[in-house]
Amino acid sequence: MSANVTQPTAELLGDQPAAPRTTGLWRDTVANILRQRNAVVGLAIITLLVLAAIFADVIAPIPPNKVLLGTEAGVRKLSPPCVHLLGCPTDRPQHLLGTDTNVRDEWSRVVHGARVSLQVGFVTVGFAIVIGMLIGAVAGYAGGVMDNGLMRLMDVVLAFPSLILAILIVSALGHSLINAQVAIGIVAIPVYARVMRASVLSIKEQDYVTAARALGASPGSILLRRIVPNSLTPLIVQGTLGIGGAVLEVAALSFIGIGAQPPIAEWGSMVGLERGQLFNAPWLIFGPGIALSLTVFGFNLLGDGLRDALDPRLNR
Amino acid sequence: MSRTPTWLPLIAMFAVTAIVFSACAGAASPSPGSASPSAASGSPSAVASASASASAASSAPFDATSYPETAIDCANPPQFEGRAYTGNISQIVAADQYTVEFHLCQPDVAFLSKIAFASNNIQDADWLQAHAKDKSYVRDANGTGAYQLKEWIAGDHLTLEAYPTYWGEAAKSPTAIIRWSKEATQRLQELAIGTVDGIDNVGTDDFQAVKDNPELALFDRVGLNVFYMGFNVDQAPWNDEKVRQAIAKGIDRQRIVDTFFPAGSEASKYFTPCDIPGGCGGDAWYEFDAAAAKQELTAAGFDFAQTYKMHYRTKTRSYLPNPPAVAQDIQAQFKDNLGIDVEIVVEEDATYLTNSSKGDFPLFLLGWGADYPDVTNFLDYHFGTGANDAFGPHFPDVEALLKQGSAEQDPAKRGEIYAEANGLIRQHVPMVPIAHVGSATAFRADVDGAHSSPIGNEQLAVMTPGDRNQLVWMQQSEPSGLYCGDESDGDALRACEQIFESLYGYELGGVEVKPVLAESCDPSADLKVWTCTLKQGVTFHKGGELDANDVVLSYAIQWDAKHELHVGNGGAFDYFPALFGGFLNPPAPA
Numbered sequence: 001m002s003a004n005v006t007q008p009t010a011e012l013l014g015d016q017p018a019a020p021r022t023t024g025l026w027r028d029t030v031a032n033i034l035r036q037r038n039a040v041v042g043l044a045i046i047t048l049l050v051l052a053a054i055f056a057d058v059i060a061p062i063p064p065n066k067v068l069l070g071t072e073a074g075v076r077k078l079s080p081p082c083v084h085l086l087g088c089p090t091d092r093p094q095h096l097l098g099t100d101t102n103v104r105d106e107w108s109r110v111v112h113g114a115r116v117s118l119q120v121g122f123v124t125v126g127f128a129i130v131i132g133m134l135i136g137a138v139a140g141y142a143g144g145v146m147d148n149g150l151m152r153l154m155d156v157v158l159a160f161p162s163l164i165l166a167i168l169i170v171s172a173l174g175h176s177l178i179n180a181q182v183a184i185g186i187v188a189i190p191v192y193a194r195v196m197r198a199s200v201l202s203i204k205e206q207d208y209v210t211a212a213r214a215l216g217a218s219p220g221s222i223l224l225r226r227i228v229p230n231s232l233t234p235l236i237v238q239g240t241l242g243i244g245g246a247v248l249e250v251a252a253l254s255f256i257g258i259g260a261q262p263p264i265a266e267w268g269s270m271v272g273l274e275r276g277q278l279f280n281a282p283w284l285i286f287g288p289g290i291a292l293s294l295t296v297f298g299f300n301l302l303g304d305g306l307r308d309a310l311d312p313r314l315n316r
Numbered sequence: 317m318s319r320t321p322t323w324l325p326l327i328a329m330f331a332v333t334a335i336v337f338s339a340c341a342g343a344a345s346p347s348p349g350s351a352s353p354s355a356a357s358g359s360p361s362a363v364a365s366a367s368a369s370a371s372a373a374s375s376a377p378f379d380a381t382s383y384p385e386t387a388i389d390c391a392n393p394p395q396f397e398g399r400a401y402t403g404n405i406s407q408i409v410a411a412d413q414y415t416v417e418f419h420l421c422q423p424d425v426a427f428l429s430k431i432a433f434a435s436n437n438i439q440d441a442d443w444l445q446a447h448a449k450d451k452s453y454v455r456d457a458n459g460t461g462a463y464q465l466k467e468w469i470a471g472d473h474l475t476l477e478a479y480p481t482y483w484g485e486a487a488k489s490p491t492a493i494i495r496w497s498k499e500a501t502q503r504l505q506e507l508a509i510g511t512v513d514g515i516d517n518v519g520t521d522d523f524q525a526v527k528d529n530p531e532l533a534l535f536d537r538v539g540l541n542v543f544y545m546g547f548n549v550d551q552a553p554w555n556d557e558k559v560r561q562a563i564a565k566g567i568d569r570q571r572i573v574d575t576f577f578p579a580g581s582e583a584s585k586y587f588t589p590c591d592i593p594g595g596c597g598g599d600a601w602y603e604f605d606a607a608a609a610k611q612e613l614t615a616a617g618f619d620f621a622q623t624y625k626m627h628y629r630t631k632t633r634s635y636l637p638n639p640p641a642v643a644q645d646i647q648a649q650f651k652d653n654l655g656i657d658v659e660i661v662v663e664e665d666a667t668y669l670t671n672s673s674k675g676d677f678p679l680f681l682l683g684w685g686a687d688y689p690d691v692t693n694f695l696d697y698h699f700g701t702g703a704n705d706a707f708g709p710h711f712p713d714v715e716a717l718l719k720q721g722s723a724e725q726d727p728a729k730r731g732e733i734y735a736e737a738n739g740l741i742r743q744h745v746p747m748v749p750i751a752h753v754g755s756a757t758a759f760r761a762d763v764d765g766a767h768s769s770p771i772g773n774e775q776l777a778v779m780t781p782g783d784r785n786q787l788v789w790m791q792q793s794e795p796s797g798l799y800c801g802d803e804s805d806g807d808a809l810r811a812c813e814q815i816f817e818s819l820y821g822y823e824l825g826g827v828e829v830k831p832v833l834a835e836s837c838d839p840s841a842d843l844k845v846w847t848c849t850l851k852q853g854v855t856f857h858k859g860g861e862l863d864a865n866d867v868v869l870s871y872a873i874q875w876d877a878k879h880e881l882h883v884g885n886g887g888a889f890d891y892f893p894a895l896f897g898g899f900l901n902p903p904a905p906a
Contacts, residue, residue: 067648069571077575078521101641102648103575175662257630262644262660273640276501280521 032309039305045298053114060108064265068093068103077103078281097287100274102263109265110287116177116266117295120250121243124181128188128246129239133228135189136196141204141223151197154190162187163249170258177250177266180259184249188242195238199231206230233310241303244296251292267292381865382409383872384900390421402701402898404722408871410864414850416819421897422723423843425730428820429688431837431848432829434773434800434809435891437816440856441869448873448881454797457857459816460833462487462777464857471794476776476814483854487777488765491786494776494811496794498632503790507532507758513781514759514766516774516791516807520578520637526758533761535768539581539752540589540686540827541635542694545626545646546747550708551678553624558616560745565602566609566654567646569750576642580754586738588694589752591770594727595691597735599742601749606653613654623657626650628681629668632792633806634755634772635683643681665793669804670886675705682706683753685806686771687891689827691734692722699741702893707746714740719897725843763787767825772806773813775824801874802884804891815857819848819867833862876900 033039052059062068068075072093079099082088097106139150157165162184169183203209204227212222251268253259255275260266262273267288274284387407393400406419420427430436440458447453457465462484463476474494478487495512497503500519506512508529518526518534526534545567547554554560569583588595613620628643636642643660650658658679663671672680687693697703700718703710714737721733757774759766762782768774774789781787793807800812821832831837837848854862873881874892878901882889893899 065648067645067652069575101576101638102644257662261662262640263647273644276499276519276638277521278501280525 029306029309033305036305036308038301039309042298042301042303042305045294046302049114049118049295049298052111053118056111056115060105060111062105062108064104064109064112065263066104066108068099068105075099075103077101078277078284080281081283098281098283100270100281100284101277106284106287109270110267110291113265113267113270113288113291114295116260116264117247117251117292120177120181120266121247121295121299124185124246124250125188125239125242127181127185128242129192129235131185132189132192132194133196133235136193136198137200137223137228137231139193140197140200141219141227147197150193154193157187158190160187163252166249166253167256167258170253175258175261177254177260177264180250180253183253184246188246191242192235192238195234196231199234200227203227203230237303237307237310240299240306244299244303247299248292248296378413378863379865380410380412381868382407383868383875387419388421388900396901397904399902399904401900402902403875403893403900404897405871405875408868408875410868411847413863414852416848416850416864416867418837418846418848420844420846422719423725424722425725425843426688426690426692426722427839427843427846428829428837429690429693430895432818432820432822432832433687433891433895434813434816434818435687435803435874435895436871437800437812437818438833438862438867438870439816440858440860440862441866442860443856443858444869444873444881448799448883451799451883451885453799454885457798457812457815459812460854460856460862461813461815461817463492463814465798465815466491468798474795474811478777479857481855483851485777488780489776489785489787492776492814493786493788494795494814495788495790496792496807497790498630498792500632500637503792504758506790507760510760512788512790513763513784514757514774514779514787514789516757516772516789516810517632517634517637518578518756518758520576523578523756526756531761533759533763533766535757535759535766536580537634537755537757537768537772538591538770539635539754540591540689540770541683541753542584542587542589542749543635543642543681543683543751543753544584544587544747544749546672546677546680546682546706547745548675548678548680548706548708549744549746550675553618553622554678555708556616556618557744558612559618561602561743562609562612562616562618563654564609564745564748565605565612567649567748567750568604568606568653569601569748570604571649572642572645573751575645576638577751577753578637578755582752584749584751587698587741587747587749588691588734588738589686591752592686592689592691592694594731594734595694596738597731598738601742610654613656618656620655623659624650624679625661625677626658626679626681627661627663627668627672627677629663629665631665631668633683634685635751635753636681637753637755639681646681666796669890670888672706673704673888673890675708677706680706686827687809688771688822688829691730692718692895695734695737695741696722696897697891697894699737699746700894700897702896702898704888704890704894711740711744711746714744769822769825770827771822773810773822776814778824797885799885801870801892802886802889804888819850877903 075093077099078101079095081096081098082092082094083096084090084094095105095107097110100106135150139147165187166183169186170179173179209222209226212226250259254266254268255272257272260269270288271285277284388394388401390406404421404424406421409417411417443458455468462479462482464479466475466477468474476492478490500522503515504519504522507515526532547560549555573581573583585600586596590596628639630639632639647658647660650656672682696718699714701715717733717737721730724730724733757768764780765778776787776789779787791807795808795811796805797803797808798812800809803809817832819834819837820829823830833851833854834848835851837846839846850862850864873879874889876882877899
């Protein structure tokens with residue numbers, strides 16, 4: 001009888017999933033990300049972009065700002081894409097994405113543009129996260145007047161349309177890529193400050209924070225060693241999603257001529273300078289345009305994946 | 317407690333309204349011949365005011381005026397706060413109702429071409445008195461032309477309608493719309509789909525597309541212009557003539573022409589285009605030689621470690637159809653040919669001309685389109701006594717020659733003088749003339765009378781837009797104002813020329829002058845007095861008949877920088893001193 005009872009029980013136990021192994025937060029996170037198709041696609045796109053940025057000189061050896069007049073026979077402005085392997089006559093100079101109005105290699109400019117755009121995205125969002133994290137952490141932990149004051153300040157910044165405020169800031173600081181990054185960074189601060197504050201408000205009521213306080217830890221120590229590290233997850237998710245937005249906004253500023261200045265190969269500025277060639281030389285619009293879209297798409301997919309991967313409520 | 321009857325306030329309001337109305341009516345219609353207190357003072361502006369009153373009272377005897385009351389003594393030019401009068405006009409006299417005399421200090425062989433220019437259009441004296449001080453004449457207009465201004469929707473369009481009692485041939489189309497877009501692509505697209513009938517400045521890369529489209533017609537425009545890179549010779553490092561000469565050799569101008577400008581363009585040999593008689597004398601501009609240029613820069617001790625700013629605006633003009641691309645090529649040439657780092661600074665369109673005129677930019681890109689086909693229009697405007705400060709301090713040797721040249725009647729001698737002036741400009745290098753740029757207008761093929769003008773003053777009144785009842789013209793920018801005595805932008809001047817007229821004008825699509833508001837202007841034997849007889853029966857759009865006092869005041873308020881009506885739009889009045897040598901009461905240098 002007992003054997004009869006034992007057998008099904010063993011079978012039942014055998015069907016149960018194995019007890020989860022403790023593998024660490026980062027390994028779990030990576031595993032979770034890899035389980036999501038969108039996130040994998042996003043990660044692949046970003047990886048490709050990063051590799052293109054790192055190896056830009058190899059992938060596109062012609063310097064992006066080099067005017068090719070006088071250096072290549074037969075080169076002219078607005079040459080259509082020409083790849084000899086695909087049947088382009090060999091007497092025409094080979095340029096994967098043709099040449100722009102200033103007779104520069106468009107492929108080189110698009111590839112080197114990845115450096116600029118990725119740097120813009122990371123620096124801008126990094127700047128906004130650091131400042132926003134400080135403001136949100138102080139406001140959330142201190143509470144009271146400090147919280148009220150800082151958050152109303154953030155509300156004021158949020159009250160302006162972000163791009164308009166960025167244009168205002170760049171106009172005041174002067175037209176340049178760095179100023180455009182600062183401007184976009186400033187208008188993004190409130191988002192991160194709010195996210196951080198919400199996390200801090202929640203975490204500071206946790207038992208381990210209370211325990212630390214009971215053990216005599218200083219407020220600064222509690223904030224830096226207990227609360228901030230445990231509040232980073234939503235910031236990372238928000239930051240990843242924000243990189244795509246930042247790249248797009250800096251491109252918008254460059255498109256209207258107040259961000260990256262010539263001859264910097266920045267995608268928005270490239271589209272802006274060649275916008276009159278939409279019908280004559282559409283590849284000059286599509287090249288940087290597609291690169292820009294891919295970048296934003298990649299970061300958005302990755303951001304979504306990270307959110308799902310890092311949110312325990314969504315773990316399956 | 318008593319209550320005020322309700323009818324009492326009504327009576328009081330009625331009484332106040334009646335008093336105010338009668339006061340205004342009295343102010344608006346002074347008795348004929350009455351002089352304002354300022355008129356008695358005898359100041360130049362007071363003379364003009366008195367003349368305006370006379371003009372308003374058409375039934376009163378004509379009160380002929382002159383400006384100033386006493387002619388300028390050209391032999392002993394008056395000093396204005398320590399600054400000598402440099403102008404060439406001695407006095408403007410309304411000899412009778414339809415006769416005006418221009419007394420000059422020295423002969424001016426280009427006089428008729430100058431008075432034909434749009435900045436010298438004639439406005440009603442009463443209108444000027446009423447609308448100059450508050451600048452309302454900048455957005456409204458009262459001319460004598462075939463079209464009158466119906467409305468100006470800021471940022472969108474101007475609507476012109478045919479003036480029913482125009483003295484000449486009526487406008488072919490009852491309505492003309494002026495629109496604008498700075499994008500050549502948009503202009504061409506709108507033309508191709510038929511939402512506009514004509515466009516200015518076809519994009520450099522679109523000429524063939526227009527030629528290939530049977531529904532469109534292309535009208536080439538001769539390159540009566542110059543595109544140049546200017547220096548403020550007062551600002552380091554461009555204050556060194558050797559440096560400027562080296563830069564002049566280090567820029568491959570032919571490459572710029574070949575790459576960015578349409579067919580019909582050429583690299584400049586002189587500042588003045590060679591299509592202008594007498595413009596091309598003396599040594600041609602420096603040949604491109606990057607190696608020699610770099611050596612000369614090194615010898616001059618040029619600081620290659622610095623980054624220098626080059627200013628430009630993105631507004632396309634006939635002399636610069638793609639500003640960003642050209643600016644980037646010059647930037648690249650500075651780097652590749654000379655090893656100099658140049659930072660491009662994009663300036664606001666609205667303030668670019670004003671700031672460059674003040675000499676704010678050490679290195680800048682600008683150009684000039686001919687207003688009339690004479691050397692003086694190029695050289696005097698930029699390097700003469702009345703020139704602005706864009707290039708910094710003037711060159712006295714060039715100024716002296718230009719003054720001599722404008723007075724010389726013998727074409728051969730005049731040519732020699734300008735050849736010498738060209739040589740001095742080449743030596744001083746206040747700018748590098750880069751190109752004379754061809755351009756084109758394009759129209760729907762069914763627009764009858766379509767044309768292009770070498771000086772950019774296309775006349776909409778002679779065009780019939782097929783079977784449509786309105787002609788739509790699209791240019792590059794919104795006119796900055798319609799008081800063209802103080803405008804220097806081609807798009808504003810073209811708009812003015814549809815509404816206003818000058819004593820003389822230019823032939824359709826050409827550069828020969830012809831009488832317009834004048835029956836004729838005839839010189840004295842010594843060419844120092846020009847007597848203009850006005851057409852009779854010419855009326856202004858908002859009422860009033862043209863007379864000699866309108867001419868005197870139209871010129872006087874531009875000429876006298878202290879005239880109470882010398883207001884303008886920005887107040888620079890760039891053209892008048894450039895055309896006639898200088899202001900009365902010139903303002904202190906900036």
